[in-house]
Structures are given as structure tokens and as C-alpha cells.
Amino acid sequence: MDEKWVPEIVTPLKQDIVQVPKVIKKASGIRIFGKKIKSIIFTTDIAIIRNTDANAVIAVYPFTPHPAITKSIIEAADIPVFSGVGGGLTQGQRSAYMSLFAEAQGSIGVVLNGPTPIETVEMVCEVVDIPVVSTVTSIHTPIDEKITAGVTMINISAGKDTAKTVKFFRDKYPELPIIATGGPTDESITETIAAGANAITYTPPSNGELFSHKMDKYRSLEKKNDH
Numbered sequence: 001m002d003e004k005w006v007p008e009i010v011t012p013l014k015q016d017i018v019q020v021p022k023v024i025k026k027a028s029g030i031r032i033f034g035k036k037i038k039s040i041i042f043t044t045d046i047a048i049i050r051n052t053d054a055n056a057v058i059a060v061y062p063f064t065p066h067p068a069i070t071k072s073i074i075e076a077a078d079i080p081v082f083s084g085v086g087g088g089l090t091q092g093q094r095s096a097y098m099s100l101f102a103e104a105q106g107s108i109g110v111v112l113n114g115p116t117p118i119e120t121v122e123m124v125c126e127v128v129d130i131p132v133v134s135t136v137t138s139i140h141t142p143i144d145e146k147i148t149a150g151v152t153m154i155n156i157s158a159g160k161d162t163a164k165t166v167k168f169f170r171d172k173y174p175e176l177p178i179i180a181t182g183g184p185t186d187e188s189i190t191e192t193i194a195a196g197a198n199a200i201t202y203t204p205p206s207n208g209e210l211f212s213h214k215m216d217k218y219r220s221l222e223k224k225n226d227h
Helices: 022-026 067-076 092-105 118-127 144-149 159-172 186-195 207-226
Strands: 030-032 035-037 039-042 056-059 081-084 109-112 132-136 153-156 178-181 199-202
Touching: 022 186, 056 067, 067 081, 067 092, 081 092, 092 109, 092 118, 109 118, 118 132, 118 144, 153 159, 159 178, 159 186, 178 186, 186 199
Parallel strands: 039 056, 039 199, 056 081, 081 109, 109 132, 132 153, 153 178, 178 199
Antiparallel strands: 030 035
């Protein structure tokens, strides 16, 4: 069946947005509160978050979660936000409070790190009414108890073994919503989707890399105009 034509509107000032790989559209997506999400951009850079065609953003970072950061990202975003609430270094009541705050600010879901103890998972699941996402880093990540405690979906980030890890958990949990990193190529993304991922996280170029490309463009224009 041929794809239906979709009209696209882009203004001159919005033509340089960060686009996620088109192959992600092959994923089934995950419908959350009526919104179908297939592509999730992995960044905390609000300039990139405001200028992307991704369906959602996953905002996790290697520091203790802070309400000011969560608030700033959600306020800047015009797409749904999955907010990191700790689980590794940050556990217990703080993770529960961060989860409640994230929901109050408008997060579509909260993300717990892989090492999160079951006690923290239970505390978070008890206080929020949005999806609780548990991070999986390998086929050895224990998630049975976490799912029983209320985890709604998993976010698989297993490096080069991501597709294999997705297949492992898809075989074990046929109906569990799975988010997964797709890797750097269309082939690796396709492999991850085929393994059973419903939505794909995409890591965009850094602000510095994007600026570098723009500077190259400016230099070329200046050189052309000079001649």
C-alpha cells in the first residue's frame, strides 16, 4: 500500500530543525493519553528541544535530578517530556518527590535508572498517575518485581547489544511497551524495531556540532559573495 501524501509546512526561520531519522516511522509507537509516540529525542538542551520534529523528549542527565531543571525543560518544550527522577544515586523519598513534581509540571512520564531499588520503584508508583519507565541496560537487568510494582514500560539502552536485549525482553513480555536506543544508522534502528521496540530514542548532534555546520555554511556564503 502506497504511503499517503502528508502536507508539510515549514517557515524560513524553522527550516533548520533537528530531524529524527525517517526510518523511525516504521515503529508501532506507544499511545500515551491519546498521543502516539514513535520518536523520542534524548537531550536536555532546551534550544534543541524547541527545534526538533521528534514526538517527545526524554530528559535524563548524569546528575541528581533537580526541580529547577525539570521545570525549565517542561516549560520550554512544545512536545511531551519524559523526566528523569533518579534511582541510582538519588533514591527513596527524593525520587518520589521528584516524580510527583514532574507530574505536577506536566511530564508525560517519569524515568528511573537501572539500579533503582524496588522500594524506590514502589514509592514512585504509589504517588504518580503517569507512566513509570524503568531503564534496562542489559539482559541481566531485573525488571520482574518492578513491573509487578507498577512500572508501565521499559527504556532499553544496552549499547551494541540493544537489539538483542530488546528481543530478549520482547519474547519475555509480548505486550510490554518498549522504548529503545536505535543506534547511529538506519540499519541499526531498523534492527531495533524489528527486535520489538515500539519507540526509538535518538541522540541529536550537540549544540557545538550544529553550530559548526552553520558556521561552515556562513563561510561558504561569504566566500561566494566575495567573488
